[in-house]
Amino acid sequence: MPKAKGKSRRHKYCYSLNRKRLHRSARRRAAPRIACSHIRQAWDPSKSVAQNLAEMGLAGDPNKAVPIPKKKLLGMESNGQDQGKQLVRKPYVLNEMEYEASLPEKKSNTLSRDLIDYVRYMIQNHGENYKEMARDEKNYYQDTPKQIKRKINVYKNFYPEEYKDFVASLKQEKMEVQ
Numbered sequence: 001m002p003k004a005k006g007k008s009r010r011h012k013y014c015y016s017l018n019r020k021r022l023h024r025s026a027r028r029r030a031a032p033r034i035a036c037s038h039i040r041q042a043w044d045p046s047k048s049v050a051q052n053l054a055e056m057g058l059a060g061d062p063n064k065a066v067p068i069p070k071k072k073l074l075g076m077e078s079n080g081q082d083q084g085k086q087l088v089r090k091p092y093v094l095n096e097m098e099y100e101a102s103l104p105e106k107k108s109n110t111l112s113r114d115l116i117d118y119v120r121y122m123i124q125n126h127g128e129n130y131k132e133m134a135r136d137e138k139n140y141y142q143d144t145p146k147q148i149k150r151k152i153n154v155y156k157n158f159y160p161e162e163y164k165d166f167v168a169s170l171k172q173e174k175m176e177v178q
Helices: 037-042 049-056 076-084 091-102 113-126 130-134 145-158 160-177
Strands: none
Touching (some): 037 091, 113 160, 130 145
16 A cells, blocks of 8 residues: 555654744733732722732832932922822722731641651650661651651651650650550
């Protein structure tokens, strides 16, 4: 059977072909993604980004908002500050953002349940003997004694009260056994 014509010849790259054509829906200018809910609620889609930010009292370009002053003359100081002020029509956006920023950040750092169980098991069976912990059959990841010690220290730092209670309960169990 003969070969199909055109399959074996080398295809040339066509430089004049536009491969960046966009679909009709993608051609429209998309609205900017706004992360803050306060800004999203106060946003007016009929205005530009710069106009919306200026109404809220926010800066679109931080370099223009707070310019680095060159050598100031004594007479120029008062005139320069008055010119930079703009009318803020939506100050509540700025106030709400400042309030949110002033709230204390809650700690979201936690250890996995597997790591907590692993550390408790090692302390319960081996105490402070890290070499023995490294030889334990539950040491699935073949951690070295230093790695195990580091994991136990992380557990101590994250849950100091829980660690103290756990060690105290272990001491009571040993006293009861004796």
